[in-house]
Amino acid sequence: MENLLKKLNNFYEKLDLYLQSSKKDCGVCGECCKITSVLYVHPLEMENIGRQVNNSVKMKRFRDFTDNDLIDIWGGKSGHCPFQEGDLCGIYAFRPYQCRVYGHYDYKGRSLPVRCVYRGHAVRYDSREELPLYAEFTALTEGYDILLRESAGLNTNPPPG
Numbered sequence: 001m002e003n004l005l006k007k008l009n010n011f012y013e014k015l016d017l018y019l020q021s022s023k024k025d026c027g028v029c030g031e032c033c034k035i036t037s038v039l040y041v042h043p044l045e046m047e048n049i050g051r052q053v054n055n056s057v058k059m060k061r062f063r064d065f066t067d068n069d070l071i072d073i074w075g076g077k078s079g080h081c082p083f084q085e086g087d088l089c090g091i092y093a094f095r096p097y098q099c100r101v102y103g104h105y106d107y108k109g110r111s112l113p114v115r116c117v118y119r120g121h122a123v124r125y126d127s128r129e130e131l132p133l134y135a136e137f138t139a140l141t142e143g144y145d146i147l148l149r150e151s152a153g154l155n156t157n158p159p160p161g
């Protein structure tokens with residue numbers, strides 16, 4: 001697991017470098033972190049964030065946010081990611097893949113808020129496979145899924161003797 005998490009964080013650095021080539025900096029308006037749409041976060045990324053944050057209440061809120069359960073938590077249709085601090089991301093170094101590519105890439109060309117600086121400049125995508133370095137990201141997440149299956153298998157083995 002440690003090795004996989006290290007690889008994930010190395011991958012994030014590589015992805016950020018790759019995205020710098022878009023030559024457009026985020027406007028830091030914070031709008032995208034207030035949207036109550038589904039945010040895809042793989043369990044490997046949840047594990048990574050959870051270890052850094054070490055706050056079960058915030059992690060529960062984050063899971064609900066990513067599952068679009070905000071209405072139950074905040075009592076209204078608007079809300080924001082529990083890791084948003086002002087207009088900034090409080091877990092910037094560990095933010096998930098989808099938060100990193102958001103803005104640079106625009107789902108079906110219509111997912112960006114009106115104020116977003118990337119509007120009109122983003123790359124349209126219609127499926128996740130079109131996102132940058134996605135095959136590499138998938139290899140990491142599959143590694144995690146295999147690890148989970150293996151440890152589940154080990155745990156169900158009868159004790160020796």
Ligand code: SF4
Nearest residue numbers: 033081083084089099
């Ligand atoms: S993790 Fe950070 S970038 Fe992603 S939605 Fe939350 S505050 Fe925004």
Ligand code: SF4
Nearest residue numbers: 026027030032103116
């Ligand atoms: S809406 Fe666009 S400009 Fe604003 S924080 Fe999100 S990515 Fe950056």
